[in-house]
Amino acid sequence: MSMKTVTIAIPEDLYENLKKHLVDSGRCENLSDAIQLSLRCFLDEYFNYPDEPPGLEGPSKFMYHLEKLRKEINEMGGLFPGKSSEEVIEILRETRRQIYEEKYAAHFGRK
Amino acid sequence: MKKSMRLILDANEYIFGIGKAIEKPYSMALFPSIRTLMEEVSEFRLFIPEIIRDEVQRNLAPQRISEFYRFMFSDERIIYSSTYDVPKVLINKYHELGLKSEDALIAAFAEWQGVHFIVSDNRHFYEELKVEQFITCNAEEFLRLLTSGNIWQIIEQLEAKR
Numbered sequence: 001m002s003m004k005t006v007t008i009a010i011p012e013d014l015y016e017n018l019k020k021h022l023v024d025s026g027r028c029e030n031l032s033d034a035i036q037l038s039l040r041c042f043l044d045e046y047f048n049y050p051d052e053p054p055g056l057e058g059p060s061k062f063m064y065h066l067e068k069l070r071k072e073i074n075e076m077g078g079l080f081p082g083k084s085s086e087e088v089i090e091i092l093r094e095t096r097r098q099i100y101e102e103k104y105a106a107h108f109g110r111k
Numbered sequence: 112m113k114k115s116m117r118l119i120l121d122a123n124e125y126i127f128g129i130g131k132a133i134e135k136p137y138s139m140a141l142f143p144s145i146r147t148l149m150e151e152v153s154e155f156r157l158f159i160p161e162i163i164r165d166e167v168q169r170n171l172a173p174q175r176i177s178e179f180y181r182f183m184f185s186d187e188r189i190i191y192s193s194t195y196d197v198p199k200v201l202i203n204k205y206h207e208l209g210l211k212s213e214d215a216l217i218a219a220f221a222e223w224q225g226v227h228f229i230v231s232d233n234r235h236f237y238e239e240l241k242v243e244q245f246i247t248c249n250a251e252e253f254l255r256l257l258t259s260g261n262i263w264q265i266i267e268q269l270e271a272k273r
Contacts, residue, residue, distance in 0.1 A: 011195065045177060046184050058186050059149040065182035066142050069129050072175055079130030079170065088132075089233050092122050092166060099165045100213035108199060108216065111206045 008035075011103070115154030116266060118145075119221055121231030122166035124250060129179075137250035138232060144257060149188055159183060160220045161194040162213065197223050210240065221245050225273065227266050228253060243272055 010018075021027070022034035056064055073079055080088045100110070120128075120141065127138035148155045164183070171179055183189060194216055201219035202212075210218055214236055221229050222244045229247045231237050237247040246265060248256070256262040 046180050049181075059146040061185040062149065062182070062189075063143070063146050065178065065185045066129065069175065069178045069182050070131055072178055073130055073171075076172060076175075079126055079132075085127065085132060085134045085232070088126060089123055092126065092170065093233065093235070095166050095169050096122070096162065096213045097211070099162055099169070100216065103165070104162070104194070104216060105212070107195060108197075108202055108212065110212045111215075 013103070114152045114263060114266075115156075115270075116148060116152050116228070116262075117156045117158065117224065117226045118148075119158050119160065119163070119217070119226050119229045121217075121229060121233060121236065122163045122170075123232045124230055125163075125167045126170060127232065127250075129182075135232060135250070137254055140254060141230065141250050144254060148257075149186060155188050157189045158220075158224055158226060159189060159191045160217060161192065162216060164191065192220070192224070194220055205240075208240070208242070214240075218242070227269050228262075243269075245269065 018034050018038065019031065022037065023029075023031055028034040028037060052061075053064070080091065083091070124138050124141055126132075127135035128142050131139060145157060167179065168176055183191060197216060197219045201222055202215050204222075205215035205218040206212065208215075208218075217229070218240060220226075222242075226245050229236070229240075229245060230250055230253045231247060232249045234249075237249050237252075240247045246269070253262075256265065
């Protein structure tokens with residue numbers, strides 16, 4: 001198999017996670033193997049999976065997965081049961097604030 | 112004229128839209144409209160900034176995340192993009208307009224990517240953020256503009272200012 005060398009930048013937390021789970025644990029020989037394995041898993045999981053009707057493309061695929069997601073969520077009792085939409089928005093605002101703190105504050109600063 | 116539209120849906124629109132929130136019928140109706148836009152608008156793009164993807168993902172059950180990703184990757188006009196490379200100068204601009212850091216990042220991303228609309232049902236976001244570069248509105252207003260056809264004039268005006 002011919003190989004292509006690429007240089008990529010990845011967030012530090014992703015690097016640490018990848019290193020911990022795949023390299024330091026001994027599951028992969030090195031970081032290059034870990035990244036290759038991750039990419040293959042990703043492509044198989046989201047693009048080459050068997051349980052999708054054949055020939056589904058574009059907007060029809062978009063609606064198919066939307067309805068599938070809605071059905072699965074509905075079967076689990078919905079998202080945020082018992083919460084008003086304003087309460088949900090407040091929960092999401094707090095989630096966003098936390099994500100910013102964890103992933104972006106050190107990079108962009110906070111005001 | 113070749114139509115184009117570059118759009119961001121805030122995390123609350125995904126949550127209400129995929130969660131079938133009865134209180135938010137317009138958020139639910141956004142997605143069939145996006146399907147129509149995909150079919151009819153040659154240069155339609157739906158951007159998913161990383162911070163919004165993260166926000167939706169953290170509020171979904173772990174078992175649903177794979178399906179959310181399949182939904183997200185279902186069409187090539189849906190563009191997932193890292194938010195680490197957003198120019199700091201743009202983030203500072205939106206800080207100065209009074210946005211919190213996390214909202215400033217999304218607004219800066221929108222300007223950076225030439226987005227026309229941010230649709231959000233978070234009134235703190237859509238009522239407070241009025242700029243020339245893009246329009247912030249809720250799902251109801253977005254659908255009203257789309258149905259009336261006025262949305263295309265607005266996009267033309269935004270493009271003319273760039």
